[in-house]
Every structure is written in C-alpha cells, then in structure tokens.
Amino acid sequence: MNSIQRAMIIKDIKEVIGSKQMLLPMIIVPLIMMLILPLALVIGARYGVSGINGMDYMVKTLGSKFNELDNSQLLFEIGLNYMFPVFFLLIPIMASSIIGASSFVGEKEHKTMESLFYTPISIRELFVAKVIGSAVPALVVTLLSAIVFGIVMNIGGLLYFGRLVFPNIKWLILIFWVSPAVTVMAIFFMVFVSAKANTFQEAQQMSAFIVVPVILLLLGQMGGLFILNNLTLGILGAVFLVIDYILMRKTASGFVPEKLI
Amino acid sequence: MNAIETINLKKSYNGNQIALSDTSFSIKQGEIFGFLGSNGAGKTTTVRLLNGILEPSGGNASVMGMDITKNQVEIHKLCGVMTETALMYENLSGIENLNFFGRLHGMSEAAIRERSFVLLEYLELTDAKNKKVKAYSTGMKRRLSIARALLHSPKVLFLDEPTSGLDPEAAMNVTKMIKQLSVEQGVTVFLCTHQLKYAEEICTLYGFIHKGRMLGMGTFDELLKQRNSKRYVEIRGESLPDIKSSELTHEGKIRITIQSDDDVTRILQDILSRGGKVYEARQVKWNLEDLYFSFQKGENL
Structure with a gap:
C-alpha cells in the first residue's frame, strides 16, 4: 500500500466517522446481525426446545447428520453454521456499499471528485486507491463483526457443547475467501453506479440489488433447496471473484473524469 | 516561454x-x-x-x-x-x-x-x-x-x-x-x-x-x-441643447465622442453659448467593461 492509498483510506474513514448518515448503519447493522441476534440464539436455544419453526425443510435437507444432537444443540448448530453465515455476508456488502457510495458517488455529489482529478495521480492510481480505500475499512468492519460474533458463539459453544466452536473451516472460508470477494464486488458495483447516480441516496438505493443474491441464499437454504457447506461456499467465493474480475474490467474502463464531474 | x-x-x-x-x-x-x-x-x-x-x-x-x-x-x-x-x-x-x-x-x-x-x-x-x-x-x-x-x-x-x-x-x-x-x-x-x-x-x-x-x-x-476605441466627454448639467452624435447615459449625463482635448473646449463653449448649464464635465476613456461589451456586441460603443 503506498502513501496515496493510505491517505485515501484515512480520508475515507474520517469521512465515514464524520457523517452520522454513514456511521449509524455501519455500527447498528453489525451490532444487530452479529451481536444481538447471536445472543438471542445463545439464550433462546436453551428455551426454544419444542420445535424449530420455519426450518423444517432445512433440517430435512441436513438429514441424519445431526441426529445425535438435542434440540438446543441442533438450533445452535443451525444458527452458527447455516443461518448466520448468510447474515454475515450482509456485513461486507453493507459496509462496502456505504463506503463505496461515499467514496465514488458521494465525491461526485459533493464536487470533491474534481479536486482529486487535479492532483498528480493518474486516473488508474486514483481508481485503485479508491477501491482499496473503500475495501480496507469495509473488511475491518467485517473482521470486527466476526470477532464479536465469535466471542458470542464460543460462549454458546461452551454452554451447549462444552467446547469452543468458532472459527471452524466454514467460517474461515467465509471470512477470508467469500467476504473479501463480496466486498470488492459491492465496491465495483458502486463504481459502476457512480457514472449513473448523482447522489449518495440514489447510489444506496441501487445497492439494494446486491443484497438480492444474499436473500436468495437465505431463502434457498430455509426452503431446503441447498445447504451452504464448505464446498458451496468455496464455489460461491470463486463465482464472486469471477464477477469481480468482469466488473473490474468494465468499471476501470468507464472510470474517466468526463463521466464523473 | x-x-x-x-x-x-x-x-x-x-x-x-x-x-x-x-x-x-x-x-x-x-x-x-x-x-x-x-x-x-x-x-x-x-x-x-x-x-x-x-x-x-x-x-x-x-x-x-x-x-x-x-x-x-x-x-x-x-x-x-x-x-x-x-x-x-x-x-x-x-x-x-x-x-x-x-x-x-x-x-x-x-x-x-x-x-x-x-x-x-x-x-x-x-x-x-x-x-x-x-x-x-x-x-x-x-x-x-x-x-x-x-x-x-x-x-x-x-x-x-x-x-x-x-x-x-x-x-x-x-x-x-x-x-x-x-x-x-x-x-x-x-x-x-x-x-x-x-x-x-x-x-x-x-x-x-x-x-x-x-x-x-x-x-x-x-x-x-483592436476596437479602435475613442475617448469621450461626459457632461452633467441642465437645459443641455441637442448635440450631434451625443447619447444619454443611465445616470442622466450626455456622452459625446471626442478626438482631442480641444473638442472638449469646443463642446462646452457650444453648450454655454446655447443657454445650457454645465455642472460637471469629465473626459472618459474606455474601461474594461466598455471593451468587453464592445467585443461582445462586435461593434464600437
């Protein structure tokens, strides 16, 4: 990382911290998804033993794999390894689309993009610096969320299984393979949007499109269509990377001052 | 360079x-x-x-x-x-x-x-x-x-x-x-x-x-x-007679194009001799504003 990219990251972080509109969702969404809901699972699993409503199809798909588990353990296991991985994917998408929207569309909206074009960095350097500048804070938020989630889950693991349950292979794939790929995808999507959207809000509304595949993942799993195992997550990460490459080629060639001022 | x-x-x-x-x-x-x-x-x-x-x-x-x-x-x-x-x-x-x-x-x-x-x-x-x-x-x-x-x-x-x-x-x-x-x-x-x-x-x-x-x-x-600009004299007064090729400014003064200082004397004598009263007379050259509008209109003022 060179000094320009470092300066861009510091600037983008300060911009996010300085704006309630950006900062609040960056705090609240991870808190709900990765702290409050997991805490509810840890506490609720003990009492919600009579049945696992709405997840019957998923349990059927899992088959005999978890036959030996009691209902509390089963609920906890499904939460840890099948439900929260999908929720978790929303964190990098949310963080990178907020920072990306600010970094690309926000700069256009606030007429600061043109100020950047007058500095002695090439358009390619600026593009790379802005992508890295958006990705690093988003990944930090994602990693912090994973750490908080891991602490809560390990408390649950000790309660229900008598051992630490986090991180397992699935979560390592999710954190270090799928999340970075999905982060970059959301950022490139924002770059793509930046040539069309004129305001931060407009860009944020368009970012809803990226959440759709994640919702489909959640519904597909709950409906018993498929199960997110290590292999499917590995493939998912690879698919995201291919999409990243295509989006990068497309957005980099479209990242020209004429379209952004 | x-x-x-x-x-x-x-x-x-x-x-x-x-x-x-x-x-x-x-x-x-x-x-x-x-x-x-x-x-x-x-x-x-x-x-x-x-x-x-x-x-x-x-x-x-x-x-x-x-x-x-x-x-x-x-x-x-x-x-x-x-x-x-x-x-x-x-x-x-x-x-x-x-x-x-x-x-x-x-x-x-x-x-x-x-x-x-x-x-x-x-x-x-x-x-x-x-x-x-x-x-x-x-x-x-x-x-x-x-x-x-x-x-x-x-x-x-x-x-x-x-x-x-x-x-x-x-x-x-x-x-x-x-x-x-x-x-x-x-x-x-x-x-x-x-x-x-x-x-x-x-x-x-x-x-x-x-x-x-x-x-x-x-x-x-x-x-x-480039605009072949001219000097002119601006006069504020009362009962000012009609003078050839003069124009009225928005401040109520009359403006007459001149070629030399002698023209000012001649114009003032003419006004006074025809019963006009002169309170103020000022020689004016084109300023940037005059020049700008001259270029914009594509003609001399």
Whole structure:
C-alpha cells in the first residue's frame, strides 16, 4: 500500500466517522446481525426446545447428520453454521456499499471528485486507491463483526457443547475467501453506479440489488433447496471473484473524469 | 516561454453541443490572464481542458510546454486549481483537507505543516483550521480552496472567481497575494471571472469568451487598438441643447465622442453659448467593461 492509498483510506474513514448518515448503519447493522441476534440464539436455544419453526425443510435437507444432537444443540448448530453465515455476508456488502457510495458517488455529489482529478495521480492510481480505500475499512468492519460474533458463539459453544466452536473451516472460508470477494464486488458495483447516480441516496438505493443474491441464499437454504457447506461456499467465493474480475474490467474502463464531474 | 498555449482547441459534447470552439491563445510565464465571460461561456471547460481532465474534441494545447493530452500527471504537479466545481471535504477539518491534498501531491508531512501554517495564517484561517469545513462560511471555504491550490507552490495557478463571497479585507489580501506570486515568483495566473472591475485591477492580459468562442485577446492597450476605441466627454448639467452624435447615459449625463482635448473646449463653449448649464464635465476613456461589451456586441460603443 503506498502513501496515496493510505491517505485515501484515512480520508475515507474520517469521512465515514464524520457523517452520522454513514456511521449509524455501519455500527447498528453489525451490532444487530452479529451481536444481538447471536445472543438471542445463545439464550433462546436453551428455551426454544419444542420445535424449530420455519426450518423444517432445512433440517430435512441436513438429514441424519445431526441426529445425535438435542434440540438446543441442533438450533445452535443451525444458527452458527447455516443461518448466520448468510447474515454475515450482509456485513461486507453493507459496509462496502456505504463506503463505496461515499467514496465514488458521494465525491461526485459533493464536487470533491474534481479536486482529486487535479492532483498528480493518474486516473488508474486514483481508481485503485479508491477501491482499496473503500475495501480496507469495509473488511475491518467485517473482521470486527466476526470477532464479536465469535466471542458470542464460543460462549454458546461452551454452554451447549462444552467446547469452543468458532472459527471452524466454514467460517474461515467465509471470512477470508467469500467476504473479501463480496466486498470488492459491492465496491465495483458502486463504481459502476457512480457514472449513473448523482447522489449518495440514489447510489444506496441501487445497492439494494446486491443484497438480492444474499436473500436468495437465505431463502434457498430455509426452503431446503441447498445447504451452504464448505464446498458451496468455496464455489460461491470463486463465482464472486469471477464477477469481480468482469466488473473490474468494465468499471476501470468507464472510470474517466468526463463521466464523473 | 509560454506558460499556456492553445491551438484551435475545441470541445463539444455528443458531437453537436459546442462548449469551446477553435480557441487559440498563448500566455507568457508570469502574466495574470483575466479570462472573462458570463456564466456558461466556456471558462470552466477551458480550465478542465488545460488540466487534462476533459479530452479535447480537436486542436491541441500545452501547459509549461507539456501536452495536455499526454502529460496530465506532470501538469498537475505544476498547476494549482481553484474552481467552483472542485470543492473541499465537508466532513474533514480545514487542516485535514490540506494534509490530504498535500499527501496526494507527494509532499512530506513537515512540508505540508510548514506550508499550511503560512497559507492559513495569510488567509486568516488559522483559528478555524480544526473546524469541519461544513461549519465554514462561503468566504472561508473559498479561502481554504485557494490555500489548497497554493499548497504545492504551483507554477501555474487557475483561479475561478477567487474573491467572490469574500469580505473586502479578505478580497484585498487575496488580490495582493496573487500579484505577489506573479511578480515575485513568476507564477502564471489564469483567472476566470465575470467581475470586470476586479479583472481590470489585477490582470496584465485579457481574453474575452462568449458562448464558447474567443472574442478577443491581448493587453488592455492592444484590445483598445483592436476596437479602435475613442475617448469621450461626459457632461452633467441642465437645459443641455441637442448635440450631434451625443447619447444619454443611465445616470442622466450626455456622452459625446471626442478626438482631442480641444473638442472638449469646443463642446462646452457650444453648450454655454446655447443657454445650457454645465455642472460637471469629465473626459472618459474606455474601461474594461466598455471593451468587453464592445467585443461582445462586435461593434464600437
């Protein structure tokens, strides 16, 4: 990382911290998804033993794999390894689309993009610096969320299984393979949007499109269509990377001052 | 050496919307060039073209001898730009903005600190340097933009309405600073404005632009010669008789074109002899405003 990219990251972080509109969702969404809901699972699993409503199809798909588990353990296991991985994917998408929207569309909206074009960095350097500048804070938020989630889950693991349950292979794939790929995808999507959207809000509304595949993942799993195992997550990460490459080629060639001022 | 040179520079959008048509001019190093035109005349487009952030549709141009289509990064190292379309980060403080742009210009932390201190002090922003820019007044934001444009000690300075929104004292400081930069350091200033009186006060060279077309270019005297300008006498009085080819000004005075000082005496004698009363008589030469409108109308006043 060179000094320009470092300066861009510091600037983008300060911009996010300085704006309630950006900062609040960056705090609240991870808190709900990765702290409050997991805490509810840890506490609720003990009492919600009579049945696992709405997840019957998923349990059927899992088959005999978890036959030996009691209902509390089963609920906890499904939460840890099948439900929260999908929720978790929303964190990098949310963080990178907020920072990306600010970094690309926000700069256009606030007429600061043109100020950047007058500095002695090439358009390619600026593009790379802005992508890295958006990705690093988003990944930090994602990693912090994973750490908080891991602490809560390990408390649950000790309660229900008598051992630490986090991180397992699935979560390592999710954190270090799928999340970075999905982060970059959301950022490139924002770059793509930046040539069309004129305001931060407009860009944020368009970012809803990226959440759709994640919702489909959640519904597909709950409906018993498929199960997110290590292999499917590995493939998912690879698919995201291919999409990243295509989006990068497309957005980099479209990242020209004429379209952004 | 010419600091800026354009040859038939042209910019059109979508092939038909012409923002700048076949513009050719050259500006020597150290000049303060007043680029004068109304809003939408093509001033900002020209600044963007000269800084290589817009691609010309035709012709070519160079800044400090460097082609604007090939050497953008090098040009940006030598140029400082302050326009109404290139603003500062509102959620960062003044000093944070300068630190950020200084870093992008490859300056060391010590150099940024030293230069920021001098500029903020001169532009009277020292007390507000830690406040977020969104809390700044319009004038303060403009002064901070000037500080950013000057941070890396540029050789060519592009300024778009630098004193608009400033109080008289701050405007005087900025004007003094621009003159000093030009005279003492040989900085070439490309000043876009539609404030003609201000331009007349500060510029050494003028260019008039209207609807993307360059109407005239030169020093004040050169432009006067181009328009074959005349002197005239303005008279305020009572019962003033009809005088051939006189015109009434909006202040209620009459204005008559003259060739020499003797004409003034002759006109005054004529008025007095015909019973007119003269309270005030003043010889007037064309000012920049007269020149500008003359070029815009394409005829002598």
